[in-house]
Amino acid sequence: MTVALLFVFGYPVVRLIMMSFQRTSKGQEVFVGLTNYMALFQDEVFIRAVRNNLTLVLNVPIMVAAALLLAIFLFERIRGWKIYQTTLFLPYLLPIVVVGLIFSYIFQLSGVLNEALIAIGLPQLALDWLGSPKLALWTIMFVIIWKEVGLGVVLFLARLMSVEEELFDAARIDGASWWRIQWHITIPQLSTVIEFFTVISVITMLSWVFNYVYVMTAGGPGNSTMVTELYVYLQGFRYNQMNLAAAASVLILVITGILIFVQFRLRERAGEEETFA
Amino acid sequence: MKPSDKLGRWVGRIVRQAVVILATLMSLFPVYFMVVSAFKTRGEYIANKWGLPTTPILDNFAIAFAGEKFLIRFANSTILTVGSVGISLIIACLAAYAFARMDFPGKRAIFNVLLSLMVVPPVVMLVPLFVSMVRLKLVNTYPGTILIYVGLLLPFSVYLMTNFFRTIPREIMEAAHIDGASSFGVFWRIMMPLSAPAVITLIVVNALWVWNELLIALVFMQKDELKTLMVGITALRSKHYVDIPVTMAGLFIATLPIVVLYMFGQKYFIRGLVSGAVK
Amino acid sequence: MKRFLYALLVVTLCMLTTSPLTVQAAEPVKLVMWWWGEQEAPGAQKWLDETIQLYQEKHPNVTIEEVLQSTDSLIPSFQSAMAAQEGPDIQYFWGGVWTLEFAWGGGVAPIDDLIPADELAHYINNFERTFDGKIWGVPWYLSGNPFVYNPSLFEKAGLDPKKPLETWDALIDACGKLRAINVIPISGGLKDGWFGGWLYSILGRQPHDSEKDIMAAVIGKTKFTDPKHVEWWKRLAELRDAGCWNEDINSLDYQQGMDRFVQGQAAMIFGNDTFLKGWADTMGSWDNIGVMLVPKYADGKMASQYIVTAQGLGITSWSKHKQEAADFLMFMHTQDRLNAWFQYTGVLPADDRLDVSLIEQPQLKQIYEWATTIPGPNLENFIPSMMDEQANFAGTQLLFAGEKTPEELAQMTQDVIDKWASQNPEALENFTKWAQ
Numbered sequence: 006m007t008v009a010l011l012f013v014f015g016y017p018v019v020r021l022i023m024m025s026f027q028r029t030s031k032g033q034e035v036f037v038g039l040t041n042y043m044a045l046f047q048d049e050v051f052i053r054a055v056r057n058n059l060t061l062v063l064n065v066p067i068m069v070a071a072a073l074l075l076a077i078f079l080f081e082r083i084r085g086w087k088i089y090q091t092t093l094f095l096p097y098l099l100p101i102v103v104v105g106l107i108f109s110y111i112f113q114l115s116g117v118l119n120e121a122l123i124a125i126g127l128p129q130l131a132l133d134w135l136g137s138p139k140l141a142l143w144t145i146m147f148v149i150i151w152k153e154v155g156l157g158v159v160l161f162l163a164r165l166m167s168v169e170e171e172l173f174d175a176a177r178i179d180g181a182s183w184w185r186i187q188w189h190i191t192i193p194q195l196s197t198v199i200e201f202f203t204v205i206s207v208i209t210m211l212s213w214v215f216n217y218v219y220v221m222t223a224g225g226p227g228n229s230t231m232v233t234e235l236y237v238y239l240q241g242f243r244y245n246q247m248n249l250a251a252a253a254s255v256l257i258l259v260i261t262g263i264l265i266f267v268q269f270r271l272r273e274r275a276g277e278e279e280t281f282a
Numbered sequence: 283m284k285p286s287d288k289l290g291r292w293v294g295r296i297v298r299q300a301v302v303i304l305a306t307l308m309s310l311f312p313v314y315f316m317v318v319s320a321f322k323t324r325g326e327y328i329a330n331k332w333g334l335p336t337t338p339i340l341d342n343f344a345i346a347f348a349g350e351k352f353l354i355r356f357a358n359s360t361i362l363t364v365g366s367v368g369i370s371l372i373i374a375c376l377a378a379y380a381f382a383r384m385d386f387p388g389k390r391a392i393f394n395v396l397l398s399l400m401v402v403p404p405v406v407m408l409v410p411l412f413v414s415m416v417r418l419k420l421v422n423t424y425p426g427t428i429l430i431y432v433g434l435l436l437p438f439s440v441y442l443m444t445n446f447f448r449t450i451p452r453e454i455m456e457a458a459h460i461d462g463a464s465s466f467g468v469f470w471r472i473m474m475p476l477s478a479p480a481v482i483t484l485i486v487v488n489a490l491w492v493w494n495e496l497l498i499a500l501v502f503m504q505k506d507e508l509k510t511l512m513v514g515i516t517a518l519r520s521k522h523y524v525d526i527p528v529t530m531a532g533l534f535i536a537t538l539p540i541v542v543l544y545m546f547g548q549k550y551f552i553r554g555l556v557s558g559a560v561k
Numbered sequence: 562m563k564r565f566l567y568a569l570l571v572v573t574l575c576m577l578t579t580s581p582l583t584v585q586a587a588e589p590v591k592l593v594m595w596w597w598g599e600q601e602a603p604g605a606q607k608w609l610d611e612t613i614q615l616y617q618e619k620h621p622n623v624t625i626e627e628v629l630q631s632t633d634s635l636i637p638s639f640q641s642a643m644a645a646q647e648g649p650d651i652q653y654f655w656g657g658v659w660t661l662e663f664a665w666g667g668g669v670a671p672i673d674d675l676i677p678a679d680e681l682a683h684y685i686n687n688f689e690r691t692f693d694g695k696i697w698g699v700p701w702y703l704s705g706n707p708f709v710y711n712p713s714l715f716e717k718a719g720l721d722p723k724k725p726l727e728t729w730d731a732l733i734d735a736c737g738k739l740r741a742i743n744v745i746p747i748s749g750g751l752k753d754g755w756f757g758g759w760l761y762s763i764l765g766r767q768p769h770d771s772e773k774d775i776m777a778a779v780i781g782k783t784k785f786t787d788p789k790h791v792e793w794w795k796r797l798a799e800l801r802d803a804g805c806w807n808e809d810i811n812s813l814d815y816q817q818g819m820d821r822f823v824q825g826q827a828a829m830i831f832g833n834d835t836f837l838k839g840w841a842d843t844m845g846s847w848d849n850i851g852v853m854l855v856p857k858y859a860d861g862k863m864a865s866q867y868i869v870t871a872q873g874l875g876i877t878s879w880s881k882h883k884q885e886a887a888d889f890l891m892f893m894h895t896q897d898r899l900n901a902w903f904q905y906t907g908v909l910p911a912d913d914r915l916d917v918s919l920i921e922q923p924q925l926k927q928i929y930e931w932a933t934t935i936p937g938p939n940l941e942n943f944i945p946s947m948m949d950e951q952a953n954f955a956g957t958q959l960l961f962a963g964e965k966t967p968e969e970l971a972q973m974t975q976d977v978i979d980k981w982a983s984q985n986p987e988a989l990e991n992f993t994k995w996a997q
Contacts (some may be wrong), residue, residue, distance in 0.1 A: 014399050014433060017410035029666075030987055044984045050951060071895035075305055078298045091548060092306045095313060098540050100494045103533045104516055107312045109752075110526065113817075114809030117315060117331045134754065136811025138962050151308065162481065163555035183294075197449060201442065204400075205487065208438070212403035216496055223753050226811055227965075228951065234403045241409065242637045244947040245662045246985055247644070254406035261401035269397060327823070412641030416648070500634040501641060503593075517631050 020257070024251035041091050041252035051253060053234040055260070057142055061149070061210035061232075062264075068150045068206050069199060072157025075166050077191060079158070080165045090162060097155040105220030108148050109135065138229035145230055149217055153209060157202045164198045165191065206267070211261050233257050288484065306439030320531040327398070327527050345516065350508070352535060353492060359511040363492045366431035367485055370439050370496055373432070374484070375477075379469050383455065393444070399437040405497055407434075427502045435488050437512065446480035447473060449466035482554040511536050572846040588887045592625045595642075597635045598872060601835045602702060604905035611901070616892050620884060623885060642877075643668035650880035653889070654698055656689035656870040657942025664697040665991045669875045671695035675887035678948050683894065685911040685933070689942055692995055699890045700871030700911035702835070702902065705932055706763055706939070707852040707867070709832040709840075711825065715851075718742050718828070720816050725853030727794070727965065734858040736805040739828045746805045748827035750818030751961060754954035756831075759815075761953040762940040763831055763855055765793040767864040772943040774861075776996035779944055785952075785974040789861075791848040794967030796858050797960060810959050825849070838907025841922075854931070866937025867928075871911040945981050945988065952977045 025041055041262040045051045075093060079086040096104065112134035119131035134144045172194075176186050192199070194257045215234040218224060224231045224239070233253065241250030319327055322339040330336070380386070381393055411430060412421070420426025458468045474481070499510040507537060518532040544551075598605045605824055606629060613625045628649070630638060635653065642648025652669075654660040663669050673696055681687065681696065690698040712722035718738040726732050736746040749756050768789040770776060777783045785791075800806065803918060807813070807821060819829040819836070823843050832840075834852075841847045857864045876886045892898065899910045903919055909929055920926050941949055952974035959965040965973065982989045 014402065014407070016414055017407045018402075019407065020410040020413075028987065032333060044980075048980060048984070071305075072407055075302060078302050081298065083295070083298050083302060086302075089302050089306050090552075091545075093309050094544070095541070096309050097311070098490065098544050099514070100512055100540075102494070102496065102512055103316070103537055104312065106529065107316050107532065109812075109814075111312060112810045112812065116812070120331060126290070133809070133812050133962075136809065136958075136962065138964055155309065156487070159552070160555070164478065175475050201445065201483075204441070205438075212401050213491075215385050215403065215405055216494070220697065225752060225754055225955060226962055227955040232540060234405045237403070238637075239950065240638055243950060243986070244945070244981075244985075245640070245666065246947075247409065247640075249984055250409075254403075257406065258398070258402060262398035265397050265401055266394070268396075352641065408637065409641055409644050413645040416642070416645035427897065496633075497637075501637050504628050504630070504634065504638060506629065516633065 010275045014279035015143055021251045021254050021258075024248050027253045028248050030050045041249050042256070044249060045252055045256065048229055051079040051233075051236055053228055054231040054233045057230065057232050058211055058214070060142065061146060061214065063205055064146055064150070065203060065206045065210060068154055069157060069203055070163060071150065072154050072202065073192075073195070073199070075154070075158045076165060077187060079162050090159065092229055093158050094155040097159075099152070101152070102220055104148065104152055108144075109221050112144055135222055136226055138227045141226060145214075145217055145221055148221065149209065149214065153206060156205075159201055160198050162193055170192045207264070207268070211264070212257075309340045316530050316533055316537075316555045322527050324527055324547060331504065334356050343535065344519055345528045346532035346535060351509075352511070352514070355509055355511040355514040356539065359493055362427055362499070362503075362510065363430065363489050366435060366492050367427040367488045369428065370488065371430045371481065371484060372433040374436060374439035374471075375441050375474070375481075377436075377440050379473060381444040382447035383452075388512050396437045396440055400441060400492055402434075402437075404434055404495075408497065408501060415502065421502055422508055424504050424508075427498065429534065430498055430502065431492050434498075435491070439484055439488065442484055443477070446477055450476055479555045483553060486551070490540075564595040566697050569938070572825055575578045586621065590623045590790075592623065592651060592882060592886055592889060593649040594625060594627045594653075595630055595638065595649040596627060596653040596874070597630050597632065598653065598701070599629055601633055601704065601833065601872075602908040603839060604907070608870070608898075608902050608905040612893060612898055615898075616889055619892075620888075623889070625889065628833055636994075638664065639668070646879045648877065648879070650877055650886045651874050652877055653701075654690075654701075654873055654875050655942065656686070656873065656939065658946065659942060660690050660698050660873065660945075661692050661991070661995065662988070663875070664687075664692060665988070668878055669697050670878045670880065671697055672699060672876060672887060672890075675876065676791050676891060676992060677883055680894070683913050685869075686869060686936060687873075687911075689768055689938070690873065690875075691869060692991075696874045699873035699887075699894075700873040702906070703836045703869055703909045703911050703932055704872055705869035705928060706759065707764075707832055707834055707837075707928060707931075708717055708829065708835070708855045709822070710829045710851045710853060711822065711827075711849050713849060714739065714742075714744050714825065714828040717940065718744065722851065725851065726856045728957030729858040733799070733803045733805070735828075736803045740804050745807045745821055745827035746819035747800070747829045747831070748807045748818045749831065751810050751954075751958050752812055753814040754950065754958075756815040756818070757954040757957035758941045758949045759831060760957055761793070761949070762868060765790075766861065766866075766868075766940055767796075767855075767857060767859040768861045770862040770966075772863075772938040772940060773996060775940055775994065776943055779948070779978060780993045780996050781978075785978060786968075786971045790974070791967055791971040792859065792880050792968045794956070794960065796958070798967050799878060801961060806961070811958055831851070831855075834925075835906075835908045836948075837908065837924065838880045847922050848923060850924055852927055856970060862939050863954050866935050867931035869932045869936045871941055873875055873911070902938050925929040945978075945985075945992070948974065948977050949982045 024034075026036055026038060028037045028040065029035075051209045079090055113119070114131075114133045114136055116135070122128065131139060135141050168190075172190055173186065176190055181189070212234060214232050215238070216237055218230055218232050222230045224235050237250045237253050238259070240246045240253060315332065318332075318334055320342055321335040321340070322330070323339055323341075326335060345394070381389065415421050415426050415430075420429070454476075455468050456474060458472050463471065494512055496512050496516065499513050503509055503513070515532060515536045517527060583985070596609070609627055613627060617623060619626065631737055632651070639648070639652055643663065644987075650946060654663065654669075655920075658866055660669065664671075676699070680927075684700050685703065687700050690696055690700070704780060710725065715722040717737070718741065720735055720738060726735055739746040751757055765775075774783075774789075778785050780788070783790075807818065807827065810818065819830060822830040822832075823840050825844070837850060837852075841850055844850070854865070874890060876883050880886055892915070894910075894912050896914045896916065899912050899915045902908070902910045903915060907925070909915065909925075909932060913933070917929065920929055941953075952970075956965070956970045958969070960970060
C-alpha cells in the first residue's frame, strides 16, 4: 500500500508544493515565495470556483434528505417498492459522460423539457437552464443529485432492512407518531450509513465534479459554473501556467483537508463511535 | 380508530406513492430519452423528440458501431476496472484491519493524512504523475494505469473499511483469539464474512468510478488499441455531433453492459448489503 | 537464447567489418507522431496511414507510429510529455500562440536548419510559427473562416443568392427578411465556448490593420477599452438585438448550432472551410452552400481579409531523430501527397504545390483564391489563451445572456489581460518580443 500511495500521492504532492512556490523564467524554475498564491486570491475566477464548490457542498444535506425520504417510503413497503428500488439506482450506474450529454439535450432552450413545459401551458417556466448564468450551476447540481441519490437510497434501505422489526413494532404499539419513529429509531439506526453517504457526497461535490461540468457547460456561461478542478485544468493545460495550477491545487488540498478534518472532529466529539485514543 | 386517522393514513399513502413515482419517473426519463432517440431517424428526432419512435430503425446502431472498436474498448475498461478495484480492495481490507484492530506508532497521524488524501482531485496529480510514469516506462500500459487508479482509490477504500471494521464488536475477535485463531485467521474467517455489505458497496462505488473515469484514461492510455470505453464515447460525440440519434445509439451500447450486469447481480448485491450487517 | 547469440554474433561482425557510415544508415529509427485533425478534416486518418506506409516503403529503416489524439487530450498529453521531456518526435500544433507557447516552454525545436529554405518557400502561412527569427514548425493544412450562406433560403427571403451581402446594413436588413419567412438568420452555439473565440477573430478584427494592433493591447501599449476594441462588442450586440441569431445560442455547442444550418433551418453561419465538404455531403449537394466574406462595419485592413490559419506539426526538442522527422514532414509536402490530401479530405493543404486543377467546386476555388491572395491572421492565435477563454468565451455568453453591456465586456477583457500580465510575467515578456 505504501508504495502505491507514495507513487500516486507522495511524489506528486511534494512536487506540487515545490512548484507552487516557483515560476518559470528562462527555462529555470525560480523561487518566488507566495507570489502565485497572492495571484490566486486576486483572481475572481478562482474565487468563483471555490465558491461554486462550496455551494455544491452546502447542498449535500438536500441530497441526503432526499435519499433518506425515499428510502423510508420504500421501507414502508409501498406497492411496487422493489421495482422502484431498481429504477432509482439506475442513474447511479450510468457514465457521467452519458448523463451529461443526455441532460444537455434535455435542458436546451429548445430541448425536450421546455417543449413539454410549453405543451402543458407553462411557457414562462421554459427557461434557458444551462445557458443562463443564474441557472446553470443549479441545473448541474440537479443532475448530480439526480445521479447520486440512488446510491443513498439503496444503502439506507439495505441498512433499514437489517434492523430488527421489533424496534419499529414496539414504537408503533406505544403510539409513537411517524416523525417520532423516524427521529428516534430510523435515523439513529442509520447513522453510520448516513455518515458514509455524506462523506462520499462531500467528496463528489468537492473533487469529482469535473466530468459533469466539463461535459455540460465547460464552466460557462461566463464562468458561472467554474469549479476548482476545472480551474486547475485550465490554468495548467490551456493557459500554460503550471505553477499557478500547482498553487491552486495546494490550496484545494488545504481547504478540503480542513473540511474533512472538521467533519471528523465533529464526529469524534459527537462520540458516536469509538475513536483512537 | 378515528375516521380522521383513517383519512390521514390514506392521504399519507397517496403522498408517498406520488413522491416515489415522481422520483422514479425522473430517474427513468433520461434513460427513456436515450433509448427512444437511438431508434429514431434524424428527421423524426427533430419532429418528435419525446414520443416513441413511430417506425423504429436500427441504422443508428450500425453507424455508431462502424469503425468503432467497442469490443476492444470494452475489454480495456474491464481490465482496468477489475484490476484496480481488485487490488485496491485487498490492500484496503488489510490496511483497514490494521487501522481498526492493531496498534502501531503514528497510526492516528497516518490515518488522518489518508483521510485528507481522499479529497484530492485527480486532475491535480496529472502532470507530476505523467512525469514519473514516463520515467518508469509505464505510460500506455495496463499495470501503470492500474497502479494510478489503485492509488487514487485507496484512501477512500481504507476509510470505508476501517470504519466498518470498527463497528464489529471486539468480543467476537477476542473470542476467536481465545479459540486459538491467528490474526490472519480472525481477519479472514470472521471479519471478512461480516463485512460483506461494506465490501460490496466498495466494489460498486469503485468499479463505477474507474469505469467512468475519463481524464487519466485519456492521458495515460493514448494508443488506439488501449483506449477505454468512456474515451471512445467522448470521441463518438464529436464524430457524430450532427446526428443525435447516432450519438444516443452509441451511448446506449456503451451503457448496456453495466446495466445488464446490474440487473443480473442486483439480487446478490442487495442480499449482500443486508446480510452481514451488524448493529 | 540461440537467437540472441546469433544476433550478438551478427552485431559483432558488423562492428568489425563495416564502416561507421553504413551502420548509421541501417540504424533503425522509430518516430512517434501525436496528431489531431481527423475531427475537422475527416479523411485525414486514411491519408496519414497511406503516407506513412509509402514513406516506410521508401525508408525501410524507419517506422512511424501515429497516435490520433482526441480534442480533449491533445494539449494535456503534450504538456505532460513536455514536463517529462519525453514523448512524441512529431507533435501537432495549432498556429501562433498555440505553437509558440510550447516553443517558449522548451518543448519544440526550430526547423530552420532541418528543412532547406527553398522547400520552406512553398509553405503557406508559416509566419504564424515565426518567432525570434526562427521557424518553430511546419504547416500542414489550411483552416479558414468563410461566412457561409444557403442560397435557396436567400432566394425564398427575397435576397439575391448570387450577390452576397457586402455592407453591415445589408446584413442587418437580411436578418429581418429571413426572420419574416421564419428562418434563423445566423446560427451558432456558445455553450462549449470555442465559438466565442471565433466571433472575436471574425468581428473583432475589422477596425484594425493587423494582428500587431491586437498584440499592442495585449502587451499593454494600448487598452482593450479603447473605442476600436469596444466596437466589436457593440456590433455583436447589434446583431443580437436585430434578431440575427438563434435564441438558444447559449445552450447549444457550436456543432449543434452548425447543425441548424446543415438542416436548412438557418440561412447563414460563420463556418470553417474544413467543414464544407462534410456539410455538402450531408446536405446532398454543394448547391445549398455559398461563401462570402464577412460584411464590413469598419475599414481596417483586416476587415477585407479572409481569415486563414495553418494547422501544423512541430518537431519536439527532445526528439533523437530530428532530421528524420523533418524528412518525413517534407515527404508530407511532396506534390503527390498534397494532391492525395485534398482528394481525401476536401481541405486545402498549406503548400502552393497543390495541383489547383483538382479543385472542382466553385466554392472551394473561391476559398483557395482568398486564402492565397487576401489571407489574414486568425486573431485567436495572437492572444493569450486566458484572454480567449475568460474574455471572449465568457464574454460572448454573458452578452447573449443579457448580463453585460459592450462597455462592461471591454472592461472585463482589460481586467483579464491585466490579470494575465501579472500572473505570467514571462509570457508577457515573450509576447512583447513577439509583437515587434
